Amino acid sequence: MSVSPPENTTRLSISGMTCAGCVSTVENALKNVPGVTESAVNFAEHTATVRGSVDAKVLVAAITASGYSAAELRGAEDESEKEAAELSYYRSLLRKFIVAAVVGFPLMLAEPFGLMPMLDTDSGRVFWLVIGAVTLGVLVYAGGHFFRGAWKSFRAHNANMDTLIALGTGAAWVYSMLVVLFPDMVPSLARHAYFEAAAVIIALINLGQALEMRARGKTSEAIKRLIGLQPKTARVVRDGKETDIPISEVGLDETIRVRPGEKIPVDGVIIEGHSSVDESMLTGEPMPVEKKTGDDVTGGTFNKSGSFLFQAKRIGADTALARIIEMVRRAQSTKPAIGRLADRISAVFVPVVLIIAVLTFLAWFNFGPEPKLSYMLVATMTVLIIACPCALGLATPISIMVGVGKAAEYGILIRNGEALQQAGKLTTIVLDKTGTVTEGRPAVTTLVPAAGWDETKLLTVAASIEAGSEHPLAEAIVSAAQARQIKSSSASDFQAITGHGVSATVEGKKVYFGNARLMAQHNVELGNLVTRAEELAARAQTPMFLAVDGFVAGIVAVADPIKPDSKSAIARLHAIGLKVVMITGDNRATAEAVAREVGIDEVMAEVLPGDKADKVTALQQRGEIVGMVGDGINDAPALAQADVGFAIGTGTDIAIESADVALMRGSLHGVADAIAISLATVRNIKQNLFGAFVYNVLGIPVAAGALFPFTGLLLNPVIAGAAMAMSSVTVVSNANRLRWFKSGATRT
């Protein structure tokens, strides 16, 4: 077969075009891109339509190089096109159902009342011949797609649901026509036409697919809601004028005005004004965040009070919201190990059913009562019709789709189905202390000067040395000095000693500032300050010693407040059945004080950042399945080592890209929610798989006639058709129950 790639059509929004001359510049830029066969720029809409085999990014780069900005038109537009296509298909399925039902159901209802002519009269045969022709029309119109699919997949050495439906209904129609045209070929007891069964089965399966489609539409609601967050227009400031333009036309670095009550259109940095912004729709964080000049704002969030100007820093597919949507979409397509058995079964399912159908045929032929031919046909047809590979194939992905989407509503981004399943199996959760259990914004709480020193002098030297550090504790000390209007001195030879503290030269004196280990390393005598430090640590404060020219100058104690909801979140983790461990580089006494406060089971204190991953490994070697919660950057090795890494941070963080699970709000409740959603999803998958397996494992023998020797009953193929149609609907509906998930669930 020859390969003839069709031309892609890419739509781009273009910013910066001010005159008709710009149009030809952009058009030329596009035409010069290798692979472009045609390009048309619409000046009024500020869009370009490009045909050819070129990646949209290449086109955007070409336009940027010519002095304009561009972005690919995607997102909401794609979604509405998808919805329109789905609606049209849904309607076509309903039409097919109605046509098949109008023919099939009256025939089926008339027969038990003796309203149909007998086959053994000439007029009766003519009547049935007409009915045969009408039902053939039904099969072609309402069931043609099953027959086409069956034939095509047969030629490709593949078998699918279409194969079963086409064989089942096709056999019924052919047999019935045989009875009508050549009645003498068929024993008199077996002279029965099954035209109505074929039509009704086709009707029911079309209805089932339509209902399944309806239910499926709901499974992607989370994505629709995320897409819905994106505003359609932005108020840009160009040449001093404010103009509303479609969001797709916003260029990089453009200045945008956001008024109270409006959504922020793209990601950027505030350059003028201040406001409080509700980021809950993106992060799940309920409290609005105060924003001022220099702060980042995220597209899709809601500006509550003030008006401000901001500069667009990320547009189109690069915005946090677009990346989140993409990540959720990708995760929804993946499957965890739990679904692999079903995958293996569904891969061989249809040929196995075909073999069972032949065995059924032979069993009735060899052992069945008269009229054998009728029994053979009915049982074989029922086996083909009742077996539904769709329910089995859908069981896992549909639950993953809803589960991952539900998590996104809680501000939890799950990387893939495997992480979702694994999160429910965790036995131990390791929490990084700073920024996870605590706020991560420490403040100076106590100053203990040594003999000959006072608080101001102590803080002056401490602030002088820490001015060069980027550590969160340093920030606390510098802020405390600023608050007291202390002017720090300049420090030289600054050196950070990982896990210990810092050293520098201040006013010609060698200064060390850090923990007791640092002091011991440099033989600094601490005297009675050791007891004082222990007291502070027991009150969850982190004491740091200052030594100047080999003599201790005092203690600067810093405390990082515990997040208000850490305790309740840890209680939830305990309720799920998890052991909670805290890991920190902080000293043991401080760490244990924090642990006592929030109810942590085990503390790993004074752990150097590089050793955190080893601690996780040690826990794994003890047989624990470990979840690690950290800020996603400093704790990267430990997050990677853990069975599930939870990056806690903001939606704009790099953590979105790196962790198994990214929590967009700072609360530990996100971890409990993620685990609860994981448990609920895995439970839902198991229910689906159980339903699909039981359905087929029980349904197929019953259809084959397993109950006949005991009860004399044989399953009606029409009921089998209805059951098949409903099986996928049931699986999708059960998955939809996950949409009503409420956080707070526990392991069962």
Place this chain on the structure above:
Amino acid sequence: MNTWAINLAGMAVMALIVWWFWLSRSKAQHFSGAGPIEIIVDNGVYTPARIEVPAGQPVTLRFVRKDPSPCAEKALFDSLEVSADLPVGKPVDVTVTPPVPGEYEFTCQMRMYRGTLVAR
């Protein structure tokens, strides 16, 4: 005689099912490396469904979905951890790199649509 004939015919049909669906395979289409290879998604099958590609090199597959049923809406390369949404009527390019020689299956979410990349 009649009984034997029908039973033998039944067994022959079963043998045929096993042979056709499991043992025999359609011929793989060789990928020349000149531009994307087009795969039509329609009527329950990928056409072509078996594609021979060089191992260790990126290959671009252009999926053209014609079947509007939701079954066809995704293409998953499980072992390569790649997936793509396939909107109806809009060609979608998916670039994959089979790392070593072997067979790499790609399917729809329900595994009804099935194709294989044969990396050599």
